[in-house]
Amino acid sequence: MISFRKKVIDTSDxxxxxxxxxxxxxxxVHALIDVxxxxxxxxxxxxxxxxxxxKTTLLRxxxxxxxxxxxxxxxxxxxxxxxxxxxxxxLRRKIGTAYQDFKLLPERTVAQNIAITxxxxxxxxxxxxxxxxxxxxxxxxxxxxxxxxxxxxxxxxQRVTIARAVANEPDLILADEPTGNLDHETTGRVMELFKxxxxxxxxxxxxxxxxxxxxxxxHRVMELYQGKQMxxxxxxxxxxxxxxxxxxxxxxx
Amino acid sequence: MNFLFAVFQxxxxxxxxxxxxxxxTLLTITxxxxxxxxxxxxxxxxxxxxxxxxxxxxxxVYLDEEPGPELQEEYRYKILKFDRVDRIEFISSKDAxxxxxxxxxxxxxxxxxxxxxxxPPSIEVYPVRSLDTLSRIKRFSDYLMTxxxxxxxxxxxxxxxxxxxxxxxxxxxxxxxxxxxxxxTTLMVAHTIRLSLLSRQDELELLxxxxxxxxxxxxxxxxxxxxxxxxxSTGGLFALYVLYNWIQLHFTGxxxxxxxxxxxxxxxxxxIIISFSVLLCASGSFISTNKFIRL
Numbered sequence: 369m370i371s372f373r374k375k376v377i378d379t380s381d382x383x384x385x386x387x388x389x390x391x392x393x394x395x396x397v398h399a400l401i402d403v404x405x406x407x408x409x410x411x412x413x414x415x416x417x418x419x420x421x422x423k424t425t426l427l428r429x430x431x432x433x434x435x436x437x438x439x440x441x442x443x444x445x446x447x448x449x450x451x452x453x454x455x456x457x458x459l460r461r462k463i464g465t466a467y468q469d470f471k472l473l474p475e476r477t478v479a480q481n482i483a484i485t486x487x488x489x490x491x492x493x494x495x496x497x498x499x500x501x502x503x504x505x506x507x508x509x510x511x512x513x514x515x516x517x518x519x520x521x522x523x524x525x526q527r528v529t530i531a532r533a534v535a536n537e538p539d540l541i542l543a544d545e546p547t548g549n550l551d552h553e554t555t556g557r558v559m560e561l562f563k564x565x566x567x568x569x570x571x572x573x574x575x576x577x578x579x580x581x582x583x584x585x586x587h588r589v590m591e592l593y594q595g596k597q598m599x600x601x602x603x604x605x606x607x608x609x610x611x612x613x614x615x616x617x618x619x620x621x
Numbered sequence: 622m623n624f625l626f627a628v629f630q631x632x633x634x635x636x637x638x639x640x641x642x643x644x645x646t647l648l649t650i651t652x653x654x655x656x657x658x659x660x661x662x663x664x665x666x667x668x669x670x671x672x673x674x675x676x677x678x679x680x681x682v683y684l685d686e687e688p689g690p691e692l693q694e695e696y697r698y699k700i701l702k703f704d705r706v707d708r709i710e711f712i713s714s715k716d717a718x719x720x721x722x723x724x725x726x727x728x729x730x731x732x733x734x735x736x737x738x739x740x741p742p743s744i745e746v747y748p749v750r751s752l753d754t755l756s757r758i759k760r761f762s763d764y765l766m767t768x769x770x771x772x773x774x775x776x777x778x779x780x781x782x783x784x785x786x787x788x789x790x791x792x793x794x795x796x797x798x799x800x801x802x803x804x805x806t807t808l809m810v811a812h813t814i815r816l817s818l819l820s821r822q823d824e825l826e827l828l829x830x831x832x833x834x835x836x837x838x839x840x841x842x843x844x845x846x847x848x849x850x851x852x853x854s855t856g857g858l859f860a861l862y863v864l865y866n867w868i869q870l871h872f873t874g875x876x877x878x879x880x881x882x883x884x885x886x887x888x889x890x891x892x893i894i895i896s897f898s899v900l901l902c903a904s905g906s907f908i909s910t911n912k913f914i915r916l
Contacts, residue, residue: 460832471830484827
Protein backbone atom coordinates (compact mmCIF):
# COMPACT_ATOMS: atom_id res chain seq x y z
CA MET A 369 0.00 0.00 0.00
CA ILE A 370 1.34 3.39 -0.93
CA SER A 371 1.59 5.75 1.98
CA PHE A 372 2.40 9.33 1.15
CA ARG A 373 2.90 10.37 4.72
CA LYS A 374 5.39 7.66 5.50
CA LYS A 375 7.44 8.16 2.41
CA VAL A 376 7.23 11.94 2.42
CA ILE A 377 8.24 12.15 6.04
CA ASP A 378 11.07 9.72 5.49
CA THR A 379 12.50 11.40 2.43
CA SER A 380 11.22 14.95 2.11
CA ASP A 381 8.27 17.15 2.90
CA UNK A 382 7.41 17.53 -0.75
CA UNK A 383 3.99 16.28 -1.79
CA UNK A 384 3.98 17.56 -5.37
CA UNK A 385 7.01 18.27 -7.46
CA UNK A 386 6.51 19.52 -10.97
CA UNK A 387 9.66 20.43 -12.89
CA UNK A 388 9.60 22.22 -16.25
CA UNK A 389 6.45 20.48 -17.41
CA UNK A 390 5.08 21.07 -20.86
CA UNK A 391 1.82 19.68 -22.12
CA UNK A 392 1.07 20.01 -25.82
CA UNK A 393 -1.83 18.78 -27.91
CA UNK A 394 -1.67 18.19 -31.62
CA UNK A 395 -1.24 19.96 -33.91
CA UNK A 396 0.41 22.78 -32.06
CA VAL A 397 -1.49 23.71 -28.89
CA HIS A 398 0.56 24.25 -25.76
CA ALA A 399 -1.61 23.94 -22.65
CA LEU A 400 1.36 24.21 -20.30
CA ILE A 401 4.83 25.48 -21.02
CA ASP A 402 7.78 24.81 -18.72
CA VAL A 403 5.69 24.95 -15.56
CA UNK A 404 7.45 24.17 -12.29
CA UNK A 405 5.74 23.86 -8.95
CA UNK A 406 6.73 22.51 -5.60
CA UNK A 407 4.02 21.88 -3.02
CA UNK A 408 4.91 20.77 0.46
CA UNK A 409 2.96 18.28 2.48
CA UNK A 410 0.13 19.97 4.36
CA UNK A 411 0.24 23.08 2.17
CA UNK A 412 -2.69 24.75 0.45
CA UNK A 413 -1.95 26.33 -2.89
CA UNK A 414 -4.28 28.13 -5.27
CA UNK A 415 -4.03 27.98 -9.04
CA UNK A 416 -5.53 30.94 -10.75
CA UNK A 417 -5.72 32.24 -14.26
CA UNK A 418 -8.15 32.85 -17.05
CA UNK A 419 -10.10 30.12 -18.72
CA UNK A 420 -7.77 28.08 -20.87
CA UNK A 421 -4.73 29.13 -18.88
CA UNK A 422 -3.90 25.49 -18.07
CA LYS A 423 -5.21 25.06 -14.50
CA THR A 424 -7.33 22.02 -15.25
CA THR A 425 -4.58 20.50 -17.38
CA LEU A 426 -2.17 20.83 -14.48
CA LEU A 427 -4.59 19.05 -12.15
CA ARG A 428 -5.16 16.33 -14.72
CA UNK A 429 -1.43 15.73 -14.93
CA UNK A 430 -1.30 15.32 -11.15
CA UNK A 431 -3.74 12.43 -11.20
CA UNK A 432 -2.30 11.10 -14.48
CA UNK A 433 -5.55 11.49 -16.32
CA UNK A 434 -3.19 12.93 -18.88
CA UNK A 435 0.57 12.66 -19.24
CA UNK A 436 2.96 15.50 -19.72
CA UNK A 437 4.74 15.99 -23.02
CA UNK A 438 7.96 17.03 -21.32
CA UNK A 439 9.21 17.45 -17.78
CA UNK A 440 8.77 15.66 -14.48
CA UNK A 441 5.62 15.21 -12.40
CA UNK A 442 6.10 13.66 -8.98
CA UNK A 443 3.38 13.05 -6.41
CA UNK A 444 4.29 11.77 -2.97
CA UNK A 445 7.78 11.10 -4.25
CA UNK A 446 6.57 8.98 -7.14
CA UNK A 447 7.42 9.87 -10.73
CA UNK A 448 4.00 9.46 -12.31
CA UNK A 449 5.38 8.69 -15.74
CA UNK A 450 7.15 5.64 -14.34
CA UNK A 451 4.48 4.42 -11.96
CA UNK A 452 2.95 1.03 -12.78
CA UNK A 453 -0.78 0.74 -13.34
CA UNK A 454 -1.47 -0.98 -10.05
CA UNK A 455 0.60 1.54 -8.07
CA UNK A 456 -1.16 4.37 -9.86
CA UNK A 457 -4.50 2.87 -8.82
CA UNK A 458 -3.34 2.84 -5.20
CA LEU A 459 -2.01 6.37 -5.53
CA ARG A 460 -5.32 7.61 -6.90
CA ARG A 461 -7.07 6.30 -3.80
CA LYS A 462 -4.93 8.80 -1.87
CA ILE A 463 -5.83 11.66 -4.20
CA GLY A 464 -9.26 13.21 -3.91
CA THR A 465 -10.35 15.13 -6.95
CA ALA A 466 -13.30 17.50 -7.27
CA TYR A 467 -13.82 17.74 -11.01
CA GLN A 468 -15.06 20.85 -12.73
CA ASP A 469 -17.57 18.75 -14.68
CA PHE A 470 -18.55 16.96 -11.42
CA LYS A 471 -18.46 13.43 -12.87
CA LEU A 472 -21.47 12.36 -10.84
CA LEU A 473 -23.52 9.30 -11.71
CA PRO A 474 -26.98 10.80 -12.29
CA GLU A 475 -29.05 7.72 -11.52
CA ARG A 476 -27.22 7.07 -8.26
CA THR A 477 -28.16 8.75 -5.01
CA VAL A 478 -26.02 11.39 -3.37
CA ALA A 479 -24.83 8.84 -0.79
CA GLN A 480 -23.93 6.30 -3.46
CA ASN A 481 -21.98 8.90 -5.40
CA ILE A 482 -19.97 9.92 -2.35
CA ALA A 483 -19.46 6.32 -1.26
CA ILE A 484 -17.57 5.37 -4.41
CA THR A 485 -14.19 6.68 -3.25
CA UNK A 486 -14.53 4.78 0.03
CA UNK A 487 -15.90 1.60 -1.56
CA UNK A 488 -12.88 1.24 -3.83
CA UNK A 489 -10.73 1.48 -0.71
CA UNK A 490 -12.85 -1.29 0.89
CA UNK A 491 -14.02 0.83 3.82
CA UNK A 492 -16.65 -0.78 6.03
CA UNK A 493 -20.26 0.13 5.09
CA UNK A 494 -21.02 1.46 8.57
CA UNK A 495 -18.05 3.82 8.40
CA UNK A 496 -19.04 4.89 4.91
CA UNK A 497 -22.56 5.79 6.02
CA UNK A 498 -21.25 7.70 9.03
CA UNK A 499 -18.74 9.63 6.96
CA UNK A 500 -21.31 10.51 4.30
CA UNK A 501 -23.77 11.82 6.88
CA UNK A 502 -21.09 13.97 8.47
CA UNK A 503 -19.99 15.42 5.14
CA UNK A 504 -23.56 16.14 4.06
CA UNK A 505 -24.14 17.93 7.37
CA UNK A 506 -21.04 20.02 6.86
CA UNK A 507 -22.04 20.97 3.34
CA UNK A 508 -25.69 21.65 4.10
CA UNK A 509 -27.00 18.66 2.18
CA UNK A 510 -28.26 16.57 5.09
CA UNK A 511 -31.69 16.05 3.50
CA UNK A 512 -30.24 14.87 0.18
CA UNK A 513 -28.82 11.52 1.33
CA UNK A 514 -31.11 9.44 -0.85
CA UNK A 515 -31.76 11.98 -3.58
CA UNK A 516 -30.61 10.93 -7.07
CA UNK A 517 -27.79 13.16 -8.29
CA UNK A 518 -29.83 14.06 -11.38
CA UNK A 519 -32.36 15.86 -9.17
CA UNK A 520 -29.80 18.19 -7.62
CA UNK A 521 -29.09 21.77 -8.61
CA UNK A 522 -25.63 22.57 -10.00
CA UNK A 523 -24.57 24.03 -6.69
CA UNK A 524 -25.67 20.89 -4.87
CA UNK A 525 -23.95 18.70 -7.41
CA GLN A 526 -20.78 20.69 -6.90
CA ARG A 527 -20.92 20.11 -3.17
CA VAL A 528 -21.48 16.38 -3.68
CA THR A 529 -18.39 16.32 -5.89
CA ILE A 530 -16.41 17.99 -3.14
CA ALA A 531 -17.76 15.60 -0.53
CA ARG A 532 -16.74 12.68 -2.71
CA ALA A 533 -13.25 14.13 -3.16
CA VAL A 534 -12.61 14.42 0.57
CA ALA A 535 -14.63 11.39 1.75
CA ASN A 536 -11.77 8.92 1.77
CA GLU A 537 -9.56 11.38 3.72
CA PRO A 538 -7.01 11.66 0.93
CA ASP A 539 -3.49 12.96 1.38
CA LEU A 540 -3.79 15.19 -1.66
CA ILE A 541 -6.94 17.04 -2.69
CA LEU A 542 -7.25 18.51 -6.16
CA ALA A 543 -10.21 20.84 -6.52
CA ASP A 544 -11.07 22.33 -9.88
CA GLU A 545 -13.24 25.43 -9.48
CA PRO A 546 -14.85 24.05 -6.30
CA THR A 547 -16.91 27.14 -5.60
CA GLY A 548 -17.86 28.10 -9.14
CA ASN A 549 -21.59 27.54 -8.64
CA LEU A 550 -21.85 28.38 -4.95
CA ASP A 551 -23.13 31.39 -3.04
CA HIS A 552 -21.04 33.17 -0.45
CA GLU A 553 -22.31 31.17 2.52
CA THR A 554 -21.89 27.79 0.85
CA THR A 555 -18.44 28.79 -0.36
CA GLY A 556 -17.59 29.41 3.30
CA ARG A 557 -18.79 25.90 4.24
CA VAL A 558 -16.69 24.35 1.47
CA MET A 559 -13.59 26.28 2.51
CA GLU A 560 -14.16 25.23 6.13
CA LEU A 561 -14.27 21.62 5.00
CA PHE A 562 -11.03 22.08 3.05
CA LYS A 563 -9.37 23.68 6.08
CA UNK A 564 -10.47 20.77 8.24
CA UNK A 565 -8.93 18.32 5.77
CA UNK A 566 -5.78 20.43 5.72
CA UNK A 567 -5.56 20.37 9.51
CA UNK A 568 -5.67 16.58 9.35
CA UNK A 569 -2.64 16.65 7.06
CA UNK A 570 -4.07 16.83 3.56
CA UNK A 571 -2.36 18.90 0.90
CA UNK A 572 -4.73 20.97 -1.23
CA UNK A 573 -4.33 22.34 -4.72
CA UNK A 574 -7.32 24.46 -5.61
CA UNK A 575 -7.86 25.84 -9.08
CA UNK A 576 -10.18 28.84 -8.92
CA UNK A 577 -11.36 32.07 -10.46
CA UNK A 578 -12.79 33.18 -7.14
CA UNK A 579 -10.33 35.67 -5.68
CA UNK A 580 -12.34 35.96 -2.47
CA UNK A 581 -11.33 32.48 -1.30
CA UNK A 582 -7.59 33.21 -1.33
CA UNK A 583 -7.26 36.97 -1.13
CA UNK A 584 -7.18 37.04 2.68
CA UNK A 585 -5.00 34.03 3.24
CA UNK A 586 -1.28 33.41 3.56
CA HIS A 587 -1.34 30.58 1.08
CA ARG A 588 0.68 30.66 -2.09
CA VAL A 589 -1.08 31.44 -5.31
CA MET A 590 0.21 30.41 -8.70
CA GLU A 591 -1.18 32.23 -11.64
CA LEU A 592 -1.14 30.65 -15.04
CA TYR A 593 -1.35 32.62 -18.21
CA GLN A 594 -1.53 30.93 -21.58
CA GLY A 595 0.11 27.85 -20.11
CA LYS A 596 2.96 29.74 -18.46
CA GLN A 597 3.31 30.36 -14.77
CA MET A 598 3.84 33.28 -12.43
CA UNK A 599 3.70 33.44 -8.64
CA UNK A 600 2.45 36.19 -6.47
CA UNK A 601 1.89 36.41 -2.78
CA UNK A 602 -1.80 36.62 -2.01
CA UNK A 603 -1.36 38.99 0.94
CA UNK A 604 0.71 41.68 -0.71
CA UNK A 605 -0.61 41.03 -4.23
CA UNK A 606 2.89 41.72 -5.31
CA UNK A 607 3.62 39.63 -8.31
CA UNK A 608 6.78 37.59 -8.46
CA UNK A 609 7.03 37.23 -12.18
CA UNK A 610 9.39 34.74 -13.74
CA UNK A 611 11.79 35.88 -16.41
CA UNK A 612 9.68 34.83 -19.38
CA UNK A 613 7.00 37.35 -18.48
CA UNK A 614 8.97 40.06 -20.20
CA UNK A 615 8.36 38.25 -23.46
CA UNK A 616 4.60 38.26 -23.01
CA UNK A 617 2.11 41.02 -23.35
CA UNK A 618 -0.05 41.23 -20.24
CA UNK A 619 -2.37 44.00 -21.19
CA UNK A 620 -5.05 42.78 -18.88
CA UNK A 621 -2.93 41.96 -15.84
CA MET B 622 -15.94 -3.62 3.35
CA ASN B 623 -14.07 -6.56 1.98
CA PHE B 624 -13.37 -7.38 -1.62
CA LEU B 625 -16.01 -10.09 -1.95
CA PHE B 626 -18.75 -7.91 -0.50
CA ALA B 627 -17.79 -5.06 -2.84
CA VAL B 628 -17.77 -7.39 -5.84
CA PHE B 629 -21.13 -8.89 -4.89
CA GLN B 630 -22.61 -5.43 -4.45
CA UNK B 631 -21.33 -4.34 -7.86
CA UNK B 632 -22.59 -7.53 -9.52
CA UNK B 633 -26.07 -7.12 -8.06
CA UNK B 634 -26.12 -3.52 -9.24
CA UNK B 635 -25.12 -4.62 -12.76
CA UNK B 636 -27.82 -7.27 -12.86
CA UNK B 637 -30.54 -4.82 -11.87
CA UNK B 638 -29.36 -2.14 -14.27
CA UNK B 639 -29.54 -4.40 -17.32
CA UNK B 640 -32.11 -6.95 -16.20
CA UNK B 641 -33.86 -7.12 -19.57
CA UNK B 642 -30.83 -8.33 -21.46
CA UNK B 643 -29.87 -10.51 -18.49
CA UNK B 644 -33.15 -12.42 -18.66
CA UNK B 645 -32.85 -12.81 -22.42
CA THR B 646 -29.31 -14.17 -22.07
CA LEU B 647 -30.35 -16.54 -19.33
CA LEU B 648 -33.17 -17.92 -21.49
CA THR B 649 -30.83 -18.39 -24.45
CA ILE B 650 -28.31 -20.27 -22.33
CA THR B 651 -31.06 -22.38 -20.79
CA UNK B 652 -32.35 -23.31 -24.24
CA UNK B 653 -28.86 -24.07 -25.57
CA UNK B 654 -28.06 -26.29 -22.60
CA UNK B 655 -31.42 -28.01 -22.97
CA UNK B 656 -30.85 -28.76 -26.68
CA UNK B 657 -27.32 -30.01 -26.11
CA UNK B 658 -28.09 -32.07 -23.04
CA UNK B 659 -31.16 -33.61 -24.66
CA UNK B 660 -29.15 -34.96 -27.58
CA UNK B 661 -26.34 -35.95 -25.28
CA UNK B 662 -28.80 -37.83 -23.08
CA UNK B 663 -30.17 -39.71 -26.09
CA UNK B 664 -26.64 -40.38 -27.31
CA UNK B 665 -25.43 -41.74 -23.97
CA UNK B 666 -28.50 -43.94 -23.69
CA UNK B 667 -27.84 -45.23 -27.19
CA UNK B 668 -24.31 -46.07 -26.14
CA UNK B 669 -25.75 -48.13 -23.32
CA UNK B 670 -28.01 -49.88 -25.78
CA UNK B 671 -25.00 -50.57 -27.97
CA UNK B 672 -23.19 -51.99 -24.99
CA UNK B 673 -26.11 -54.24 -24.12
CA UNK B 674 -26.37 -55.47 -27.70
CA UNK B 675 -22.61 -55.79 -27.93
CA UNK B 676 -22.65 -58.32 -25.12
CA UNK B 677 -24.14 -60.83 -27.53
CA UNK B 678 -21.91 -59.87 -30.38
CA UNK B 679 -19.59 -62.47 -31.86
CA UNK B 680 -18.14 -63.23 -35.25
CA UNK B 681 -18.43 -66.80 -36.44
CA VAL B 682 -15.68 -67.71 -38.90
CA TYR B 683 -16.53 -70.88 -40.81
CA LEU B 684 -13.53 -72.91 -42.00
CA ASP B 685 -13.26 -75.36 -44.86
CA GLU B 686 -11.42 -77.96 -42.76
CA GLU B 687 -10.57 -78.76 -39.17
CA PRO B 688 -7.51 -76.74 -38.10
CA GLY B 689 -4.73 -78.61 -36.32
CA PRO B 690 -3.03 -77.16 -33.22
CA GLU B 691 -0.42 -75.32 -35.31
CA LEU B 692 -3.00 -73.83 -37.60
CA GLN B 693 -5.13 -72.82 -34.58
CA GLU B 694 -2.14 -70.95 -33.18
CA GLU B 695 -1.61 -69.30 -36.53
CA TYR B 696 -5.28 -68.20 -36.67
CA ARG B 697 -5.09 -66.96 -33.09
CA TYR B 698 -1.95 -65.00 -33.90
CA LYS B 699 -3.42 -63.41 -37.03
CA ILE B 700 -6.69 -62.48 -35.31
CA LEU B 701 -4.95 -60.88 -32.34
CA LYS B 702 -2.63 -59.04 -34.71
CA PHE B 703 -5.60 -57.19 -36.22
CA ASP B 704 -7.62 -56.29 -33.14
CA ARG B 705 -8.08 -56.86 -29.43
CA VAL B 706 -10.58 -59.57 -28.68
CA ASP B 707 -12.21 -60.83 -25.53
CA ARG B 708 -11.75 -64.48 -26.42
CA ILE B 709 -11.39 -66.90 -29.33
CA GLU B 710 -12.99 -70.32 -29.37
CA PHE B 711 -12.34 -73.07 -31.88
CA ILE B 712 -15.40 -75.17 -32.56
CA SER B 713 -14.80 -78.50 -34.24
CA SER B 714 -17.36 -80.11 -36.54
CA LYS B 715 -18.30 -82.54 -33.79
CA ASP B 716 -18.69 -79.79 -31.19
CA ALA B 717 -20.87 -77.89 -33.61
CA UNK B 718 -22.98 -80.99 -34.12
CA UNK B 719 -23.35 -81.45 -30.36
CA UNK B 720 -24.38 -77.84 -29.87
CA UNK B 721 -26.88 -78.01 -32.67
CA UNK B 722 -28.26 -81.20 -31.29
CA UNK B 723 -28.62 -79.62 -27.85
CA UNK B 724 -30.31 -76.60 -29.36
CA UNK B 725 -32.83 -78.79 -31.17
CA UNK B 726 -33.77 -80.45 -27.87
CA UNK B 727 -36.62 -82.88 -28.41
CA UNK B 728 -36.32 -82.47 -32.18
CA UNK B 729 -32.75 -83.70 -32.28
CA UNK B 730 -33.99 -86.87 -34.01
CA UNK B 731 -33.89 -84.96 -37.28
CA UNK B 732 -30.12 -85.27 -37.10
CA UNK B 733 -30.21 -89.04 -36.71
CA UNK B 734 -29.22 -89.76 -40.28
CA UNK B 735 -26.63 -87.04 -40.51
CA UNK B 736 -22.90 -87.64 -39.94
CA UNK B 737 -21.55 -85.81 -36.89
CA UNK B 738 -19.08 -83.97 -39.12
CA UNK B 739 -21.58 -82.46 -41.54
CA UNK B 740 -21.30 -79.00 -39.98
CA PRO B 741 -18.17 -77.02 -40.86
CA PRO B 742 -15.63 -76.29 -38.13
CA SER B 743 -15.55 -72.68 -37.03
CA ILE B 744 -13.82 -70.05 -34.93
CA GLU B 745 -15.93 -67.89 -32.64
CA VAL B 746 -14.37 -64.50 -32.11
CA TYR B 747 -15.72 -62.36 -29.25
CA PRO B 748 -14.57 -58.77 -29.75
CA VAL B 749 -13.87 -56.54 -26.75
CA ARG B 750 -17.28 -54.94 -26.01
CA SER B 751 -17.44 -51.33 -26.80
CA LEU B 752 -18.94 -49.03 -29.35
CA ASP B 753 -15.65 -48.96 -31.14
CA THR B 754 -15.97 -52.69 -31.63
CA LEU B 755 -19.24 -52.05 -33.43
CA SER B 756 -17.66 -49.48 -35.66
CA ARG B 757 -14.74 -51.75 -36.46
CA ILE B 758 -16.70 -54.91 -36.81
CA LYS B 759 -17.13 -54.65 -40.55
CA ARG B 760 -13.43 -54.09 -41.11
CA PHE B 761 -12.71 -56.96 -38.74
CA SER B 762 -15.08 -59.20 -40.65
CA ASP B 763 -13.48 -58.25 -43.97
CA TYR B 764 -10.07 -59.02 -42.52
CA LEU B 765 -11.17 -62.41 -41.22
CA MET B 766 -12.45 -63.28 -44.70
CA THR B 767 -8.93 -62.86 -46.03
CA UNK B 768 -7.52 -65.55 -43.70
CA UNK B 769 -6.69 -68.87 -45.46
CA UNK B 770 -9.31 -71.58 -45.25
CA UNK B 771 -12.14 -69.22 -44.29
CA UNK B 772 -15.45 -69.99 -46.01
CA UNK B 773 -17.68 -67.34 -44.49
CA UNK B 774 -17.86 -64.83 -41.64
CA UNK B 775 -21.19 -64.29 -39.94
CA UNK B 776 -22.42 -61.66 -37.57
CA UNK B 777 -25.53 -59.52 -37.21
CA UNK B 778 -24.20 -57.32 -39.96
CA UNK B 779 -27.32 -55.47 -40.88
CA UNK B 780 -28.33 -54.33 -37.42
CA UNK B 781 -24.75 -53.55 -36.46
CA UNK B 782 -24.35 -51.31 -39.48
CA UNK B 783 -27.66 -49.57 -38.98
CA UNK B 784 -27.06 -49.10 -35.32
CA UNK B 785 -23.59 -47.78 -35.97
CA UNK B 786 -24.93 -45.29 -38.55
CA UNK B 787 -27.53 -44.12 -36.05
CA UNK B 788 -24.88 -43.68 -33.36
CA UNK B 789 -22.72 -41.76 -35.84
CA UNK B 790 -25.63 -39.50 -36.67
CA UNK B 791 -26.31 -38.90 -32.99
CA UNK B 792 -22.65 -38.14 -32.43
CA UNK B 793 -22.78 -35.48 -35.16
CA UNK B 794 -25.94 -33.98 -33.65
CA UNK B 795 -24.31 -33.89 -30.21
CA UNK B 796 -21.22 -32.20 -31.64
CA UNK B 797 -23.37 -29.66 -33.52
CA UNK B 798 -25.52 -28.90 -30.49
CA UNK B 799 -22.36 -28.70 -28.37
CA UNK B 800 -20.95 -26.18 -30.84
CA UNK B 801 -24.23 -24.28 -30.66
CA UNK B 802 -23.95 -24.29 -26.89
CA UNK B 803 -20.39 -22.98 -26.98
CA UNK B 804 -21.21 -20.26 -29.50
CA UNK B 805 -24.44 -19.07 -27.94
CA THR B 806 -23.22 -19.05 -24.38
CA THR B 807 -19.90 -17.41 -25.13
CA LEU B 808 -21.23 -14.89 -27.62
CA MET B 809 -24.44 -14.09 -25.78
CA VAL B 810 -22.67 -13.56 -22.51
CA ALA B 811 -19.93 -11.54 -24.18
CA HIS B 812 -22.64 -9.43 -25.84
CA THR B 813 -24.62 -8.94 -22.63
CA ILE B 814 -21.53 -8.01 -20.68
CA ARG B 815 -20.61 -5.61 -23.45
CA LEU B 816 -24.03 -3.94 -23.17
CA SER B 817 -23.57 -3.82 -19.43
CA LEU B 818 -20.14 -2.25 -19.85
CA LEU B 819 -21.39 0.30 -22.36
CA SER B 820 -24.27 1.29 -20.12
CA ARG B 821 -21.82 1.86 -17.29
CA GLN B 822 -19.05 3.67 -19.15
CA ASP B 823 -19.36 6.78 -16.97
CA GLU B 824 -19.17 4.76 -13.81
CA LEU B 825 -16.17 2.78 -15.04
CA GLU B 826 -14.44 5.99 -16.00
CA LEU B 827 -15.10 7.36 -12.52
CA LEU B 828 -13.89 4.14 -10.90
CA UNK B 829 -10.66 4.44 -12.85
CA UNK B 830 -10.23 8.00 -11.64
CA UNK B 831 -10.79 7.19 -7.99
CA UNK B 832 -8.27 4.37 -8.09
CA UNK B 833 -10.41 1.25 -8.28
CA UNK B 834 -8.25 -1.80 -8.82
CA UNK B 835 -8.50 -3.87 -11.98
CA UNK B 836 -10.02 -6.71 -9.97
CA UNK B 837 -12.59 -4.38 -8.43
CA UNK B 838 -13.76 -3.32 -11.88
CA UNK B 839 -13.49 -6.64 -13.72
CA UNK B 840 -14.51 -9.26 -11.18
CA UNK B 841 -18.20 -8.22 -10.98
CA UNK B 842 -18.56 -8.72 -14.73
CA UNK B 843 -16.69 -12.00 -14.53
CA UNK B 844 -19.01 -13.10 -11.74
CA UNK B 845 -22.00 -11.95 -13.76
CA UNK B 846 -20.90 -14.22 -16.63
CA UNK B 847 -20.33 -17.14 -14.29
CA UNK B 848 -23.79 -16.62 -12.81
CA UNK B 849 -25.31 -16.68 -16.29
CA UNK B 850 -23.57 -20.00 -16.86
CA UNK B 851 -24.66 -21.47 -13.55
CA UNK B 852 -28.30 -20.43 -13.61
CA UNK B 853 -28.67 -20.98 -17.37
CA SER B 854 -27.28 -24.50 -17.26
CA THR B 855 -29.18 -25.40 -14.09
CA GLY B 856 -32.37 -24.16 -15.73
CA GLY B 857 -31.61 -26.12 -18.90
CA LEU B 858 -30.93 -29.33 -17.00
CA PHE B 859 -34.03 -28.88 -14.90
CA ALA B 860 -36.07 -28.48 -18.09
CA LEU B 861 -34.42 -31.63 -19.43
CA TYR B 862 -35.34 -33.51 -16.26
CA VAL B 863 -38.96 -32.44 -16.67
CA LEU B 864 -38.83 -33.58 -20.31
CA TYR B 865 -37.22 -36.86 -19.28
CA ASN B 866 -39.97 -37.56 -16.78
CA TRP B 867 -42.57 -36.74 -19.37
CA ILE B 868 -40.98 -39.20 -21.80
CA GLN B 869 -40.79 -41.87 -19.11
CA LEU B 870 -44.42 -41.30 -18.24
CA HIS B 871 -45.70 -41.43 -21.79
CA PHE B 872 -43.42 -43.97 -23.47
CA THR B 873 -42.57 -46.55 -20.83
CA GLY B 874 -44.22 -49.81 -21.76
CA UNK B 875 -44.84 -48.73 -25.33
CA UNK B 876 -43.08 -50.23 -28.31
CA UNK B 877 -40.70 -47.30 -28.56
CA UNK B 878 -38.70 -47.92 -25.42
CA UNK B 879 -39.15 -51.57 -24.66
CA UNK B 880 -35.67 -52.86 -25.32
CA UNK B 881 -33.63 -50.63 -23.07
CA UNK B 882 -33.98 -48.56 -19.96
CA UNK B 883 -33.89 -44.82 -20.60
CA UNK B 884 -31.82 -43.30 -17.80
CA UNK B 885 -31.07 -39.74 -16.76
CA UNK B 886 -27.57 -38.30 -16.35
CA UNK B 887 -25.65 -39.33 -13.25
CA UNK B 888 -24.75 -36.41 -10.88
CA UNK B 889 -21.18 -36.28 -12.13
CA UNK B 890 -22.30 -35.55 -15.72
CA UNK B 891 -24.69 -32.86 -14.43
CA UNK B 892 -21.80 -31.27 -12.55
CA ILE B 893 -19.60 -31.39 -15.65
CA ILE B 894 -22.27 -29.73 -17.82
CA ILE B 895 -22.85 -27.00 -15.23
CA SER B 896 -19.11 -26.44 -14.71
CA PHE B 897 -18.52 -26.31 -18.45
CA SER B 898 -21.31 -23.76 -18.91
CA VAL B 899 -19.95 -21.64 -16.07
CA LEU B 900 -16.51 -21.79 -17.66
CA LEU B 901 -17.85 -20.83 -21.09
CA CYS B 902 -19.88 -17.91 -19.79
CA ALA B 903 -17.04 -16.68 -17.62
CA SER B 904 -14.82 -16.84 -20.72
CA GLY B 905 -17.33 -14.78 -22.67
CA SER B 906 -17.34 -12.24 -19.90
CA PHE B 907 -13.56 -12.26 -19.74
CA ILE B 908 -13.36 -11.55 -23.49
CA SER B 909 -15.66 -8.53 -23.16
CA THR B 910 -14.07 -7.04 -20.06
CA ASN B 911 -10.62 -7.45 -21.57
CA LYS B 912 -11.76 -5.67 -24.68
CA PHE B 913 -13.84 -2.91 -23.18
CA ILE B 914 -12.37 -2.09 -19.79
CA ARG B 915 -9.31 -0.06 -20.56
CA LEU B 916 -7.21 0.43 -17.50
